[in-house]
Amino acid sequence: MVSGVVESSAIQSGAVESGAIELDARGIRIEGGPRVVLCASLFYFRLPREQWRARLEQVRASGYTCVDVYLPWNFHETAPGRWSFEGRRDVAAFLDLAQETGLYVIARPGPYICSEWDGGALPAWLGLDPELSVRQNEPRFLAQVTAWFDQVLPLLAERQYPAGGPVIMVQLENELDFFDCADRAGYLTALRDQTIRHGITVPLVACSGQGDIEGATGNVPGVVPACNFYPDDDSPDLEPEVRRYAELLADRGLPLLITETNRRHRTLRRLLASGASLIAPYLQSSGWNFGYTPSTGNWGDPANFMSHGYDFGGYVSSTGTERPEYIQAQVLARVIDTLGPRLALATSAGASVPGGPVTADFPTSSSPSALDLDGGGRLVAVPHLGAADTAGTAPVTAPGTAVVNGVPVAVAPDSCPLMLVDVPLRSWGYDGTLTLASADLVAASDGVLTFSSEIPVTVVVGETRGEIPAPTAGAPERTTVGGLTLVALAPADAARLRATDTDGTAHLTDAPPSRSTPPLPPLPPSTVRAARRRSAGAPEQPAGSHELPPTLESLGVYRGRGTYRTTADLTDVDELLLVGAADIVDLSIDGRARPTITGFGAARRIDVREATGAVAVEAVVEIWGHANFDDARLPALRLGALRGLGTLWTVRDVTDVSALWSVRGHWAGLPAPTRALGGWSSTRVGLPVTYTRDVRSDTASALHLRGVVEPVRVSVDDGEPRTVTAEDPWVLLPAGTHQISVALPHHPSGGGLGAELLGLEPVTDWSCSVQDDDLLTGFAATGPSQGQDIQLPLTLEPGEEAWLDVDLPTSGDGFLVRLDGTQIRVTGWAAGECVGRVWAGDGDRPTFSGGDSNIIWVPAGWSGLALLVRGAAGPGDPELRTLRLESPDG
Template sequence: MTLTDGLLVIDGEPRVVLCASLFYFRIPRSQWRERLEQVRTSGYTAVDVYLPWNFHEITPGVWDFTGERDVAAFLDLAAEVGLLVVARPGPYICSEWDGGALPAWLTLDPDLRVRQHEPRFLEQVARWFDQVVPILAVRQLGDPLGTQTTGTGAGGTVVLVQAENELDFFDCHDRTGYVGALRDLLVGHGISVPVVACSGQGDLHGATGDAQGVAPACNFYPDDTSPAVESEVLRYTAELAARGLPLLVTETNRLHTTLRRLLVSGARLLAPYLQASGYNFGATPSVGNWGDPGSFMAHDYDFAGYVTPEGTERHGFLEAQLLARVVATLGPRLAASTPATGAATEVEHVGFPTSDHLAALDLAGDGRLVGLPNLSTESGTAVLRAADGPVDVEVAGMQCALVLVDLPLAGWGRPETLALASADLVGVREGVTGLQVELVSDSATTVVLSGCGDDATVDGGPAGDVVRLTLDATRPSALVTTAAGRIVVSLSTVADATRHTAPVDARRSRHEAAEPSAAEPGETGGTALGLVPLPAARTTPAHLYDDVAPSTHGDRAPTLESLGVYRGRGRYRTTIDASAAEAVLLVGASDIVDLRLSGAALGTTDEVLPSVARFGAAHLVDLGHRHGEVDLTADVEIWGHANFDDHRLPALRLGSLRGVGEAYAVESVIDVTAGWEVATADAEGLSGDLAGDVSAPSAPSWPGRGPRPLRTLGGWSSTRLGAPLAYARSVVVPHGTRAALRLHGQTRPVHVAVDGQPPVLVHPVDPWLVLPDAPAANGSGAQHHLAITWPHDPSQPGMRAEILALRPLTTWEVAPLTEHSLDEQAAARRSGTVVDLPVELAAGDDLWLDLDVPASPTGLRLQPAGHQVRVTAWLGGRSLGRVWLGDQARPVVSGGDPESLWTPDVPTGSVLTLLVHGTAGDLPPRLDSVALSAP
């Protein structure tokens, strides 16, 4: 495998490679071969495979490459099936996976900086690469050890290894050093195939650091209806060609209309992300920024790829076969083609919304492939110029026709030229009746052959040197006889030319709006099994922490990760004097925090509060109705760690940890909306972007000379729109307390400088800032100087500001509960009480629910229904995941179906175990039903 002269060359031949994501860690091992064979049957010739670090290093220093984690076996199966492999070992993978695959314990080291050219992090990466890269090295294409090591006789098929992932999204301080260090680790373990690094937003240097020996690749995620796709992609094709490299698209959308547009724009590797869907078992989904701004990733990892998580197929599977046959038919002619200079001049008129630049490829050995995308939902007609006059080409809505122009048939031993073909050319071969030219389209198709000779005939009738054929359902083929022999031109429909290899999916993915109908005419999807029989439900109260010994902490609440909980949950307890505190402030609490207040000694009842899932944003717990000692219990559950680095909320930061966060008793609240001095940003000692140019030449300084005016926060008026303006004042808090600034009505990010220190950005989604300890004090307390700066905009409302006096809550009891411990509890035998569904429970309570389920060799889709409940499911010792139903406190859940779970291979006698947690809200918690369906 080489990348040279703008070509992707495998075994000495230029290739265009169609590649589908297929993630072994999201598919049960029992279905690995089946899914790999599906990809191969789709016509794709490669799979890209992430290798998640934290899937294999279970706890620090404990590695597992067996069973469901046996990636070597997966790679060997790929080789047996005949698929090439693009291996992506990270160390960071994103992939909406817990922490982007970075182990949660890494950032317990305060000096370790993830994804940086930094020795502590690179030392940890080296440990991971020591384990995983040798597995890849002996499975490289052409590796002499491959056949012996794999034991399959197939040899290895790893053709590319990707270092890192979309580094251009991340603030890496030394990109060249970091990517170069990863390259050295890979090469040091014997990687000899090309090493690539992909850009996520088009910054090739940002992705690679231009490290020597690392080829840039591109991830494109355009709007499928954008007219600018070709223009953008062609720019990268040209840039990479100038470096002697092909355009490798390591991720993109799944719609084959878009893939065709990328193909005619010069892509040599086309790897639509998640073309084969998967499922996040256990507690492996991430927390990400696909919400408002935060989101939980669903366990259902389905972005409308051509294979569903269960293994059923969508219409895209058929479109894949068509595109693959076009690629295979044109072979090296396509793989060694070059983008045409300028727009496709063969196109005279386009009668539908299309690209702003119609891309075409000049094929090796002559001929051209023109892309005609119809970006509307209705069929339309384009007019192309052919040897014997104009040709109408019908293009269905949201399809991209690949029109061949002036393709010599010399490569198949014939002197004629395929002057134009308006349908997909899926085969050219010599048959017993002559040269077979096979086309596929559901529309009427025009074919023009030139160089046929004056005596040429069509179906026995005279035709001449240039032959024009119109093929459709009434005339699907024609026999052209020339001096050189016979040519049979045939047209097939998509249905006749393609085939499904598995049941067709009847469910519509939430991402499928741009796809054709998921179910084909006359075909059905899953067979509903109905509701679980009510007598099969057995309930047992769940006391999750009864056997967990808590530890006491006297300085602050520890993170769950510091207690060895990398996935799981924990119970935090502390006591507050409600007589001296009016509220509790939680800062950084994440992911799901269930709060309970109790004070039975004073005759008050326990109060279960609505769940908090705000990604670490500051949260106030009101104590105004309480008096005396109050016990605060916070049950904290990890949904996942951030897979992306987003600084708008604490828990969205890559490497952020989980727990109750920082907790403070709020002893007083002071309104500080008024009394702010107005000054320019530079007058407040700010510089650079915050200061800006706020004074006109030869004009007085702004906002004026002399004493600074006093205004309410945001109350200054001026014509200088967009100029940075600072509001400054001092605040005093009681001795022995901390302080927090709270901004009400904040609509824009602002910079807050405290006591002359560098400014901190405060975002409207979390309009709080806990201030550091005050550097000075007077008789009335400790003093802080604040300066808040933002671009002046009189159309925006002002803000109300408060200072809260805080006293840290430092004494905690914490009971950690790891994912493994919870799995053990779920597997325990329970007799239970037989009940009918629906099942009601009190807010804050947990209930085990065991249900007998029917056998299903193809697995079951589970659809719990209810309100104010969170449900965690297990079957056959496998943790299936969690759903959160009917609760306004639930954040956005992105990805696939947020309220269904899936289990593979359900044997006879299986028991589905549910852990149902009741949450506080408008309705009493209730699980109504659990519906099952099988593909």
């Protein structure tokens, strides 16, 4: 073992000893004890503070021994230089609770975290500095990171294991291999040096999101590579891929740390058998995006809005309800505990199993993994990738048969038993060898082996074979083989196992070990039809006059919304071009509300032929969230991109410029042939060909490339080429004559391309007002000083808003509020917090990801519910029909 902090030559050897935490090719040791660590993501910033302890205890009761915790920079720095570590932001208190609960912590302070969180936790105002480059070895960005690390790293240093707290590792950055970082080594070195300066001595890790270890770590000494795997759970090829990374890291003297992966325990078992020492499924304990904190994300067509419910189907729901997978967690944890150091010090056996390769009559891995256990014997994972139907719509798939160590055994569908082969039993009170066990071993002592299974269990001791019948819940099965007592429990009972007597009697806990206190009985669903409508809306803060629409961030709004107003001369104007608008834009022209725009910054043509002369233009622009990923297809999806109206142009003329392009490339000679855009023909299909022509406009203009399917490269006046995509096939040009070059893959049919040039004039002289999230939250908390009682449904005009206050009945578990309506957006507040936003019944809304996007959660004890309801333009009248209250445990 070598120091993980100062001796660079020693660090290069790979193994890391950092106080009580040691990492080497054999795995993880904590205070000398080898461990396989199961780790659940659990985020304090996505939970009410009063629920922190219960959620931590819930994770501990699942058998997991660790939580990984992001620390979002922009959750704690709420405005430049304004720091908050109180209330729900008291991360020190959360870490202290984790220690009291008996959980280790992997702390992940970024500076970038992704996590489908607003901006990936990078503060929105960083984008206001054109010289600052995020996630780069660049002085301006690193100066901002230093300010963040100066706040947060001392909290972590004080809580490192074992002296002051539960923190056993600190992660730097997050999946940097997805990002175009120019100097990875320099950037990671700068982050590493800052952590060391603040006294962090536990191992530092950096995770790769797509298997590029060097891309994630820069190969910086003292930064341990970790891997994130998100496979198809049904893929037969998972094991050989994971084993490859285990071998690569073992060659460096390091263990395989899987810092993120899928939540399904069938998959986690396959990872364990493939050599993982740390398994941290993301996201096992779900949460909630309070406030204006969801991101605009990296999924969808072309992108999405992350919902306020942050739930990907982990073993605990966003409101704390345990799912069936929770029992699977407890059973896997018992297997790991039972095998203890034998498993923690195991080494990969590849796909090698005594008695020949595993064969099966069901879909399984193309190369099942096995581990050589410390002290002898092997563990073999045998996944049955067929599905067991649980909905009652089709027959349940019958167990299949696998041949392991020469013995046919039954394997249930949708399972992955961890079978033991040729394991010495002396340490468990029996002088013999477990030749084969076809089910999970969840307890072993004094000549008694206890298994978990839903189907019959095959056990071979020495050369004697025994069968344990399939157990049912509450009815264990027992048998004896050569004096060895064998017990089989159903998984639900195995999860509750407390002890097994020498005669095989199993003692179970009285209730599943989940919550510290049992939940109150759920209230029956009910419908709310009454509310009180406030007589006035929230105040606006004037934000000055501006020649062109400014970004909301430049007006001091990092979360919230703003209003832009002007008068535009639309004489002889048929259309407008809106460029760069994000996130949610409600545009009204001449008093007529238009359908909501959510184009992620893409240029949008707007027909205004029905308006003429000087007309009022108003735009209400709301920030849903800043991009958490870096996606070059659309302007607002770039990491660090700003929000606001963008630029509104009047279109003064439109000229088709599809013809008269000169061709360069393939065998085109000189003088260059002249063809229509995309019209060159050759046999070199797919290879780029360049089309060039001059365009001229006396005003600013926009080149629109029609029919783009695959990305093309466009350069202006021999400048740096830029990529133009189907999602935003536009190039803005200043007034004058410009040479345009378009390089595109050759398609013999021409691909249906065309081009047009739009002459533009900007709409100017804007006045602005803003409502940031603090202002809106403060107004919501004031309650109705004046107003009227109303009955739902509430019908609004497009663009009209209403503030409602709703009385909720008392409930010990809080409520899920499900909204039924058409063409409305609703923001809810309770107990001084924004609890969520719902966009209902509107075909113009974008794709949503995460949890249920049509509900708002009001946690227990969060009194009052204030709603801001806004109508959106569409085919019908905006209407809020009902509010349905549901129990979180219903």
